[in-house]
Amino acid sequence: MTRSDLVARLAERFGQLTQRDAEFAVKTILDAMSEALAHGHRIEIRGFGSFSINRRPPRMGRNPRSGEQVLIPEKLVPHFKPGKALREAVDARGEAPVADITPSAVEAEALIRKA
Secondary structure, eight states: OOHHHHHHHHHHHSTTSOHHHHHHHHHHHHHHHHHHHHTTOOEEETTTEEEEEEEEOOEEEEOTTTOOEEEEOOEEEEEEEEOHHHHHHHHHHHHSOHHHHOOOHHHHHHHHHHO
């Protein structure tokens, strides 16, 4: 799914939102998440997962052309850890055909209440 797919789905699901409003909402959320991570904060979305920053320590690497050793500096990289509900949903999709695991309205409501 791309960003434009997400915008289209949001506008489609909420009829009162125009395409432009949906695009603004998605941009605002993603900007807020990016800013929080840039400031070293952790983001947790229950039932979906959490975003954090991991530190990659400096290390020695090799230039593939010359074989010369090079110092690779420390890096801070974003990291995503999926939540239990997301892991289980993805795992369920891998085991059964899509048509077999589509929850009924009652099951879907129960899953939403659990999260």
